[in-house]
Amino acid sequence: MEKRVTFDNRLLPYLLLAPQLLVTIVFFFWPAGQALYQSLLLPDPFGLSARFVWFSNFEYLLGDRYYLQSFMTTAVFTFFVTLVSMAVALLFAVMADQVIKGSGAYKTLLIWPYAVAPAVAGVMWLFMFQPSIGVLAYHMRAMGIPWDPVLNGSHAMTLVIAAAAWKQVSYNFLFFLAGLQAIPKSLIEAAAIDGAGRWHRFRTIIFPLLSPTTFFLLVVNIVYAFFETFGIIHTMTAGGPGQSTTILVYKVFSDGFVGQDLGSSAAQSVILMVVVGVLTVIQFRYIERRVHY
Amino acid sequence: MRLRTVISAAAVLTAVLPAMTGMAAAQTEIQVWHAFSGRLGELIDKQISDFNASQGDYKVVGTNKGNYSEALNAGIAAFRAGEQPHILQVFEVGTATMMAAKGAVKPVYEVMAESQEPFDPSAYLAPVAGYYTTADGQMLSLPYNSSTPVLYINKDALKAAGLDPETKPATWPEVEEILVKLKESGSACPLTTAWQSWIHLENLGAYHDAPFATKSNGFEGTDTELVFNGDLQAKHIGKMAEWAKNGLFSYSGRRNEGGARFRSGECALFTESSAGYAGVKAEAAFEFAVTNLPYWPDVEGAPLNTIIGGASLWVMSGHEAEEYAGAAKFLTYLSSAEVQAQWHQDTGYLPITTAAYDLTKEQGFYNENPGTDVAILQMTGKAPTANSKGIRLGNFDQVRTIIDEELEAVWQGQKDAKAALDEAVSRGNELLRRFEQASR
Numbered sequence: 001m002e003k004r005v006t007f008d009n010r011l012l013p014y015l016l017l018a019p020q021l022l023v024t025i026v027f028f029f030w031p032a033g034q035a036l037y038q039s040l041l042l043p044d045p046f047g048l049s050a051r052f053v054w055f056s057n058f059e060y061l062l063g064d065r066y067y068l069q070s071f072m073t074t075a076v077f078t079f080f081v082t083l084v085s086m087a088v089a090l091l092f093a094v095m096a097d098q099v100i101k102g103s104g105a106y107k108t109l110l111i112w113p114y115a116v117a118p119a120v121a122g123v124m125w126l127f128m129f130q131p132s133i134g135v136l137a138y139h140m141r142a143m144g145i146p147w148d149p150v151l152n153g154s155h156a157m158t159l160v161i162a163a164a165a166w167k168q169v170s171y172n173f174l175f176f177l178a179g180l181q182a183i184p185k186s187l188i189e190a191a192a193i194d195g196a197g198r199w200h201r202f203r204t205i206i207f208p209l210l211s212p213t214t215f216f217l218l219v220v221n222i223v224y225a226f227f228e229t230f231g232i233i234h235t236m237t238a239g240g241p242g243q244s245t246t247i248l249v250y251k252v253f254s255d256g257f258v259g260q261d262l263g264s265s266a267a268q269s270v271i272l273m274v275v276v277g278v279l280t281v282i283q284f285r286y287i288e289r290r291v292h293y
Numbered sequence: 294m295r296l297r298t299v300i301s302a303a304a305v306l307t308a309v310l311p312a313m314t315g316m317a318a319a320q321t322e323i324q325v326w327h328a329f330s331g332r333l334g335e336l337i338d339k340q341i342s343d344f345n346a347s348q349g350d351y352k353v354v355g356t357n358k359g360n361y362s363e364a365l366n367a368g369i370a371a372f373r374a375g376e377q378p379h380i381l382q383v384f385e386v387g388t389a390t391m392m393a394a395k396g397a398v399k400p401v402y403e404v405m406a407e408s409q410e411p412f413d414p415s416a417y418l419a420p421v422a423g424y425y426t427t428a429d430g431q432m433l434s435l436p437y438n439s440s441t442p443v444l445y446i447n448k449d450a451l452k453a454a455g456l457d458p459e460t461k462p463a464t465w466p467e468v469e470e471i472l473v474k475l476k477e478s479g480s481a482c483p484l485t486t487a488w489q490s491w492i493h494l495e496n497l498g499a500y501h502d503a504p505f506a507t508k509s510n511g512f513e514g515t516d517t518e519l520v521f522n523g524d525l526q527a528k529h530i531g532k533m534a535e536w537a538k539n540g541l542f543s544y545s546g547r548r549n550e551g552g553a554r555f556r557s558g559e560c561a562l563f564t565e566s567s568a569g570y571a572g573v574k575a576e577a578a579f580e581f582a583v584t585n586l587p588y589w590p591d592v593e594g595a596p597l598n599t600i601i602g603g604a605s606l607w608v609m610s611g612h613e614a615e616e617y618a619g620a621a622k623f624l625t626y627l628s629s630a631e632v633q634a635q636w637h638q639d640t641g642y643l644p645i646t647t648a649a650y651d652l653t654k655e656q657g658f659y660n661e662n663p664g665t666d667v668a669i670l671q672m673t674g675k676a677p678t679a680n681s682k683g684i685r686l687g688n689f690d691q692v693r694t695i696i697d698e699e700l701e702a703v704w705q706g707q708k709d710a711k712a713a714l715d716e717a718v719s720r721g722n723e724l725l726r727r728f729e730q731a732s733r
């Protein structure tokens with residue numbers, strides 16, 4: 001039978017919920033409502049006047065094939081950022097988990113990049129790989145590796161994915177490591193005694209037991225790639241060459257805060273909100289089924 | 294012991310603080326937001342502190358707000374929050390946006406008249422002032438830093454290629470011959486450019502009397518349409534694409550990334566703003582020359598004059614008359630011949646008044662620094678036509694981004710020049726229509 005907590009005072013539960021509700025309303029519902037309202041307006045930059053234009057901001061966006069292309073760009077970017085940052089972090093976590101001597105130092109160093117702001121991370125990578133000033137770009141050219149992220153879209157995309165993934169590895173590492181340490185050693189030892197090899201133990205015991213962590217990180221990383229990477233894009237490529245690294249959130253930023261087209265920017269953030277909402281629902285409905293808690 | 298020190302320090306503070314704030318209150322503060330950092334930031338700070346030292350009624354406070362786009366944005370956000378500065382530096386690309394924002398801006402001619410500052414618009418160089426003046430001759434913002442594109446030449450590189458280091462190509466076909474020789478001598482980057490849209494489309498048009506947009510490049514109304522996909526532009530961009538393919542032209546980036554490559558000696562020829570002069574002079578470890586932007590000799594009447602880039606100072610609305618009086622005084626100070634001449638000589642920006650130009654000439658600066666008068670002569674050499682007065686478009690920053698995107702596709706060899714320009718025109722026109730609607 002289900003266990004239920006009952007309150008004598010009818011007001012108390014609401015009071016206890018109030019702080020959380022307030023935070024949600026002030027920091028989510030209110031701005032989201034504002035974005036919805038703004039997306040129906042065509043304001044001038046200074047906010048002196050705004051014309052109500054119904055859905056013409058959306059019509060304008062969805063009729064723009066460059067905007068539709070940006071969905072594809074975002075998908076590629078998000079997929080690779082999530083894959084690379086999680087795979088690398090898992091590898092590091094498994095390895096760091098086995099280190100006995102000096103593990104503290106390894107862990108600290110691996111967690112360090114998380115403290116770097118996205119824009120700064122972008123600039124650091126640029127210093128290494130920008131064709132005219134980059135140290136590594138110079139050596140790559142010297143070795144005859146074709147490398148031109150200023151003009152080659154795939155090179156530029158590789159570069160921003162690397163920078164964005166690098167930045168997120170630390171965060172993923174932390175969670176994977178915690179997840180690994182929560183797996184009872186006895187389970188792994190038992191399997192070892194039964195003759196299961198290293199890879200076999202990882203595939204059939206460790207990875208399935210890590211699945212709640214992996215699922216959580218999947219959601220977090222997708223949200224990260226969608227929303228928090230515009231600083232990296234802004235400092236490294238500004239969306240170029242062409243529009244090959246213009247992801248959706250960067251377009252929101254550049255149309256709104258560089259181009260002062262606030263109506264279109266608001267409409268884009270509404271679309272983005274819907275996309276991420278749908279993605280999260282899909283993840284919880286279909287992927288979470290495969291998670292063992 | 295320590296406690297006593299703290300208490301006495303606190304006592305001193307309470308005694309001194311009111312006196313200090315009392316002093317500050319006697320001076321009216323004028324906020325100036327600008328987009329200059331580095332060397333230019335130091336120079337503007339110097340101008341401000343000199344102004345503050347020259348009088349006791351006003352205290353100008355300068356703040357750097359990032360690059361041009363960021364400074365404009367900071368000004369707009371501050372206006373929406375009612376915290377706008379008195380004076381905001383806005384780049385030429387933001388001019389149409391500011392002109393359309395009638396309630397947010399207090400026109401300079403009005404500020405000057407109300408505070409009875411002497412102000413004569415005709416003292417300013419016509420091609421510079423024209424950019425910021427309405428159709429009925431009212432100056433809305435004060436020109437501050439204006440530049441125009443010129444060609445920088447690495448003389449040592451020419452010598453290494455077996456060319457006469459004093460060669461100054463006047464036309465693009467002459468440039469091409471040099472580029473071929475440079476390439477043959479092993480140069481990895483015979484030519485690069487900064488600000489491709491500004492130099493190779495906007496100025497190309499003005500220089501050859503071809504329109505960039507209808508309605509006198511947008512001066513006559515927001516219902517303007519882009520037309521920079523004509524034969525001249527297609528030919529020029531097509532030629533550059535051919536050079537890019539053959540390794541004669543190397544693309545560096547959308548802004549002035551090419552500057553580092555020229556100053557380090559990697560690139561031999563460089564089309565860049567005249568304001569790049571200070572940096573080249575400070576860093577280049579080679580002999581260099583500055584010459585006019587090349588033109589196409591088969592275009593009749595070419596070359597005309599080039600147009601400006603840079604920024605002007607806008608006075609924002611919503612402040613007290615006393616503060617506007619201070620702002621007016623500061624603007625007058627900035628326009629004085631001495632301050633302008635010094636600025637022009639330090640930076641490579643154009644002198645914005647005839648008096649500053651004459652003063653620089655008198656001081657013998659042009660004789661001592663050959664090439665520094667190329668820009669101003671190129672700007673003022675001929676009477677501007679409707680196509681060479683300037684460009685005034687809404688959403689221009691984004692239009693330039695579109696042009697950058699399309700040109701990048703050309704340099705990569707993905708699109709041919711005409712197709713890319715057509716696409717840029719049609720994408721840009723949509724943005725112009727949005728601006729027209731929003732500012733109606």
